[in-house]
Amino acid sequence: MKSWHLIVDVARCHDCNDCFLADKDEFVDNEFPPYSAAQPWHGHRWMNIKRKERGQYPIVQTAYLPMPCMHCDEAPCLTADGAVYKRPDGLVIIDPVKAKGRKEIVASCPYSAIYWNEEKELAQKCTGCAHLLDDGWTETRCSQVCPTEAIKLVLAEEDDVERMVEDEGLERYRDSLGTKPRVYYKNLHRWEKAFVGCSVVYGDTDECAEGAAVTVLRDGSVAGHGTTDIFGEVAVDFLTPGREYVVRIEADGYKPVELTVQVDASLNAGTVVLEKA
Ligand code: SF4
Numbered sequence: 001m002k003s004w005h006l007i008v009d010v011a012r013c014h015d016c017n018d019c020f021l022a023d024k025d026e027f028v029d030n031e032f033p034p035y036s037a038a039q040p041w042h043g044h045r046w047m048n049i050k051r052k053e054r055g056q057y058p059i060v061q062t063a064y065l066p067m068p069c070m071h072c073d074e075a076p077c078l079t080a081d082g083a084v085y086k087r088p089d090g091l092v093i094i095d096p097v098k099a100k101g102r103k104e105i106v107a108s109c110p111y112s113a114i115y116w117n118e119e120k121e122l123a124q125k126c127t128g129c130a131h132l133l134d135d136g137w138t139e140t141r142c143s144q145v146c147p148t149e150a151i152k153l154v155l156a157e158e159d160d161v162e163r164m165v166e167d168e169g170l171e172r173y174r175d176s177l178g179t180k181p182r183v184y185y186k187n188l189h190r191w192e193k194a195f196v197g198c199s200v201v202y203g204d205t206d207e208c209a210e211g212a213a214v215t216v217l218r219d220g221s222v223a224g225h226g227t228t229d230i231f232g233e234v235a236v237d238f239l240t241p242g243r244e245y246v247v248r249i250e251a252d253g254y255k256p257v258e259l260t261v262q263v264d265a266s267l268n269a270g271t272v273v274l275e276k277a
């Protein structure tokens with residue numbers, strides 16, 4: 001049977017907040033029984049966009065992680081009495097009647113995707129726009145509005161999703177939690193991995209060293225490599241944070257330089273001056 005999945009491309013998200021606002025437009029002050037009660041004006045982020053700065057000036061990037069409810073297949077938020085339940089199409093719904101007064105539901109989500117509505121005494125979250133999909137929609141409000149197509153809603157058989165995960169290098173965020181999210185991410189390295197960058201200069205001419213080879217090593221094995229650009233800058237990505245790396249910089253006619261850096265998060269290792277060999 002086909003079921004719903006969301007594919008989010010971290011590299012395409014530029015934090016415009018259109019998805020966040022579309023969610024607000026749909027759910028604030030609007031009730032959709034039996035799917036959801038109205039979202040309050042303040043305090044809820046059913047589509048929560050997490051933000052991160054990578055590196056330091058001038059080698060710096062931003063990364064954004066749009067994070068709705070993951071509609072997990074092994075969801076710890078599910079309750080035996082149906083206050084939180086999973087539909088056959090994969091969506092996880094909090095029943096706005098049965099869940100009333102059940103504040104403990106908020107803490108059951110390891111992704112912090114559930115919010116407490118004080119006025120209604122109700123735990124609430126993203127419904128996957130189930131009321132629209134049941135009405136024939138093929139988009140959620142967030143996927144429909146995203147200007148960069150960073151969010152895609154997919155209705156597919158599990159086998160096809162597995163193939164898509166393999167072909168497109170999709171990953172689950174914090175997969176080790178074991179909840180089997182239905183939200184998959186592309187380019188998740190921008191959130192979970194780190195880069196080490198530097199600016200390289202030729203000492204004899206004071207010019208930017210374009211085309212220098214930069215190799216990042218971990219315990220003698222190559223962990224990544226790159227080539228400096230026209231500004232002499234490079235950022236070698238996909239490194240695992242919390243480790244020590246050696247950065248080797250080489251250019252024809254110049255002495256190689258090696259730096260040892262502790263990469264706890266993306267790092268600009270500064271300016272490296274190459275001396276003539
Ligand atoms: S609408 Fe798209 S680009 Fe804008 S914040 Fe949401 S996911 Fe990112």
Ligand code: SF4
Pocket residue numbers: 068069070071072075076077078092108109110111112113114125179
């Ligand atoms: S992300 Fe949280 S609220 Fe959503 S299904 Fe998973 S455990 Fe439940």
